[in-house]
């Protein structure tokens with residue numbers, strides 16, 4: 001129990017650090033500097049990229065979004081990513097910029113931590129878990 005508690009604290013600290021850093025830079029540079037996000041995921045269906053994305057997902061996303069991406073993380077409830085339906089660009093923007101939910105648990109911003117390619121690879125992995133009604137492609141505004 002005690003060990004687990006410490007792990008959670010360290011985790012919260014790390015995410016807080018990332019969120020604060022990402023936030024400052026995001027505000028200073030504006031949301032969409034750098035390269036344009038492609039309309040569709042360049043790594044869709046690429047097996048090597050999917051494997052890489054899976055391993056990133058497991059180390060930095062699953063504690064909030066769950067090992068199966070169903071939203072049931074051990075740290076609380078992030079969104080169920082199997083039913084994400086806002087399209088590829090919105091996925092990338094959300095991961096880069098984070099989201100303030102107004103609750104204690106927020107979506108951290110990863111824009112200054114992960115390269116665009118890494119975010120696309122995580123997306124390519126998550127696409128493989130998509131359930132009916134999900135939209136990981138472009139098209140929805």
Ligand code: HEC
Pocket residue numbers: 015057060061062063064065077078079081084085086091094095099101105106107108110122
């Ligand atoms: C500290 C916990 C936490 C971590 C770590 C985290 N998320 Fe989130 N994520 C959230 C929360 C909370 C939300 C917002 C849910 C809501 O809007 O109610 C969210 C929302 C999202 C959304 C938007 C979902 C939607 O339907 O609009 C995406 C996409 C997402 N996260 C992907 C990721 C990815 C990819 C990673 C790993 C790089 C990640 N998240 C890491 C907590 C987290």
